[in-house]
Amino acid sequence: MAIFDLPLPELERYLPEVDEPADFDAFWEATLDEARGFDFPPQVTPVETGLSLVDVLDVTFAGFAGQPIKAWLVRPAGSSDRALPAVVEYIGYGGGRGLPIERLAWASAGYAHLVMDTRGQGSTWSIGATPDPVGSDAAYPGYMTRGILDPSSYYYRRLITDAVRAVDAVRALPGVDPARVAVTGGSQGGGVTLAAAGLAGDLVAAMPDVPFLTHYRRALDLTDEYPYQEIVQYLKNHRDQEAAVFRTLAYHDGLSFARRATAPALFSVGLRDTTCPPSTVFAAYNHYGTLADERPPTEIAVYPYNMHEGGQAFQLSRQIAWLNALPS
Numbered sequence: 001m002a003i004f005d006l007p008l009p010e011l012e013r014y015l016p017e018v019d020e021p022a023d024f025d026a027f028w029e030a031t032l033d034e035a036r037g038f039d040f041p042p043q044v045t046p047v048e049t050g051l052s053l054v055d056v057l058d059v060t061f062a063g064f065a066g067q068p069i070k071a072w073l074v075r076p077a078g079s080s081d082r083a084l085p086a087v088v089e090y091i092g093y094g095g096g097r098g099l100p101i102e103r104l105a106w107a108s109a110g111y112a113h114l115v116m117d118t119r120g121q122g123s124t125w126s127i128g129a130t131p132d133p134v135g136s137d138a139a140y141p142g143y144m145t146r147g148i149l150d151p152s153s154y155y156y157r158r159l160i161t162d163a164v165r166a167v168d169a170v171r172a173l174p175g176v177d178p179a180r181v182a183v184t185g186g187s188q189g190g191g192v193t194l195a196a197a198g199l200a201g202d203l204v205a206a207m208p209d210v211p212f213l214t215h216y217r218r219a220l221d222l223t224d225e226y227p228y229q230e231i232v233q234y235l236k237n238h239r240d241q242e243a244a245v246f247r248t249l250a251y252h253d254g255l256s257f258a259r260r261a262t263a264p265a266l267f268s269v270g271l272r273d274t275t276c277p278p279s280t281v282f283a284a285y286n287h288y289g290t291l292a293d294e295r296p297p298t299e300i301a302v303y304p305y306n307m308h309e310g311g312q313a314f315q316l317s318r319q320i321a322w323l324n325a326l327p328s
Contacts, residue, residue, distance in 0.1 A: 001272045001307055005222065008271065008302065011282040016215065018255045018287065019246070027151065027251055028199055035161045038066025042169045044073070049100050053077050054107045056100040059114065061169035063162035070117040070129045071166060072100050073173065074107040083177040085204070086112040086170045087323070090163055090185030090192040093143070093212065093227050094121055096128020109320045112176050116166040118188075119159060134158060138238075144230035149244045151251040156213065160195040160252065167200040180204050182263075182323060187212045187276065187308065188227075191254050194284055197265065198257030205326060206265045207319050208284070210273060210310040214254025215280035217246070222277045258284040259291045265298045266322050268315050270306035 006014060021027070040062050047056040055077050063069035075084060087106045091097065097117040106113035121143065122128015136146040136155070147153035163183075171178035183200070184207035185193045191213025197206035212227070219228045231249075235242055250256075265288055269281040282300075289295040301318055303311050311318065 001274055003271050003304075004274065005271070005278045008304075011278055013286075014279050014282045015286045016218070016255075016283050018259065019217070019250050019253070020256045021247070021250050024251060024256055031157060031161055032164055032199065035062070035064055035066070035165055036168070038062050040066070042172055044173065047072075047100065051101065051104075054100075054104060055080065059169065059173070061165060063119070063165050064158040067119070067133060067158075068130070069119065069162050069166070070097060071169070072097055072103065072115040073112060073170075074100055074103055074115070075112040075175065076107055076110060079112075080175045082175065084110065084112040084175060085180035085328075086114060086176045086182070088114045088116065088163075088166050088170055088181060088183045088196070090116055090166075090183070090189035090196070091118045091121070091126065092185070092187040092189050094124035095126035096122020096130070098126035102126070105316055105320070109324070112170070112173070114166060114170045114173075116163065119162060120155075132158065140230045140234040142227055142230045144227050145234040145245075148231075148234070148248050149241060151248045154248050154252060156252045160192060160199070163192045163196045164200045167196060167203070180328065182207065184209065184319065186210055186310070190276075194254040194261070195252075195257045197263055198260035201262070203263040205323055206261060206263050207267075207323070208265065209268045209315055209319075210270060210276050210308055211254055211267070211281055211284060212276050213252065214258070214276075215283040216249045216253055218283070219277055219280045222279070223274050225275045228275075254284045255287050258288040261289050262292045262296055264296045264326060265289070266319060267298070267300040268310050269300060269302055270308060270310045271302065271304045272306060273308045273310070275308035
């Protein structure tokens with residue numbers, strides 16, 4: 001794929017206006033207050049994996065509406081007597097938490113690594129174990145249009161709430177330093193990382209990798225790729241619902257979450273990415289932390305020849321080095 005978006009110098013300056021509802025903060029404050037009212041302590045079960053250098057715990061915590069959400073906690077073996085810094089990871093579109101053996105890098109680097117399952121997903125490229133018990137009006141196949149006619153019923157309201165509650169949960173686990181929690185994820189997980197960075201508070205770092213779920217209008221105008229195409233296909237049939245759809249998306253746009261973030265951030269982008277166009281990533285990057293009292297330090301790793309795969313292991317290596325170098 002040739003470069004199809006703005007030239008890099010223009011991407012670096014790209015700062016679009018944000019279509020943000022006046023009650024955006026009130027909406028999310030009420031959502032999270034309601035979710036925290038269903039609180040129960042995280043349930044933890046040790047898992048035998050045959051791996052001698054890590055310990056694995058099967059974690060269940062209270063997500064949206066108190067609904068149980070699964071996660072893995074992977075940490076260095078024999079480290080339960082130490083309060084480790086933690087990395088909470090969110091998974092890409094269609095995937096679930098997978099198997100613990102697939103998630104060893106952060107524990108190998110000395111972190112407690114909470115891998116959050118993705119409600120209702122986990123039947124395409126990695127397995128999941130968390131159902132989404134909430135129904136939906138008419139929707140295009142996938143997750144992007146489930147409940148999209150009302151911000152309160154939208155699928156991503158539930159998933160984003162789960163993500164914030166995952167931060168709450170890891171802070172409550174023994175052997176974790178609650179003051180040293182970072183969030184990360186790629187694609188859908190990158191978009192959810194932006195949401196957590198804007199909502200969870202007191203994070204030490206955010207690492208959104210080729211983030212999805214941001215700057216929706218431009219994404220829909222630029223790309224024919226899925227999952228954004230799900231919204232296009234829905235509106236192709238539901239021609240009279242455009243205003244309602246974009247009203248809902250405005251409450252869930254990574255641009256608005258990014259503006260509210262206060263933690264240092266390391267982004268990544270592929271300049272040939274047709275799934276999450278580069279301008280949508282740079283829009284979030286350039287808006288990141290702009291509503292904070294003091295804008296946090298930010299960096300972006302640019303992969304000029306890559307599509308949505310981005311930097312893969314190169315980026316993970318960079319994330320580990322970057323996070324290790326932050327002041328403790």
